[in-house]
Amino acid sequence: MQSKAQVRRTSRSLRWLAALAGAMMMAAPVAAQAGSGAAALPAASGWRNPKDSVRIRFSPCGQDRMCGIVTWASDKAKADARRGGTDQLVGTNLFRNFKRVAPGEYKGHVFVPDMNRTFSGHMEIKGDSMIGKGCVLAGLICKQQVWTRIS
Helix, strand or coil: CCCHHHHHHHHHHHHHHHHHHHHHHCCCCCCCCCCCCCCCCCCCEEEECCCCCEEEEEEECCCCCEEEEEEEECHHHHHHHHHHCCCCCCCCEEEEEEEEEECCEEEEEEEECCCCEEEEEEEEEECCEEEEEEEECCCCEEEEEEEEECC
């Protein structure tokens, strides 16, 4: 049986996972396809989670990949990350190596600071909304969250 602290930590971690996965989905607008059929990276853009406690900037981070780095976080989000083992939340690469898999859809990895772990993630961009989804335990527990474009 889990203690109340373990239950709170697990719940908080799953919220982070969902928030981060959501950020990844809303990372950027869908870019026009190159004539060669290769997937073009979306333009760099900023996103905020539903509670506006974390803001992320997505930009290219390798060939055909994009990453989301924290540009701002609330004091509470920073404290939660520190408790999980991430001393410096701002500047942390949360969305790692996201690659376009279909128009407006991306897959990659999400770092969850308050758990100090990385999980697979999926995001879908629809206008100024990004729907992020992340799963743990081989897909048995999944969360999703909608993020909003801020730039």
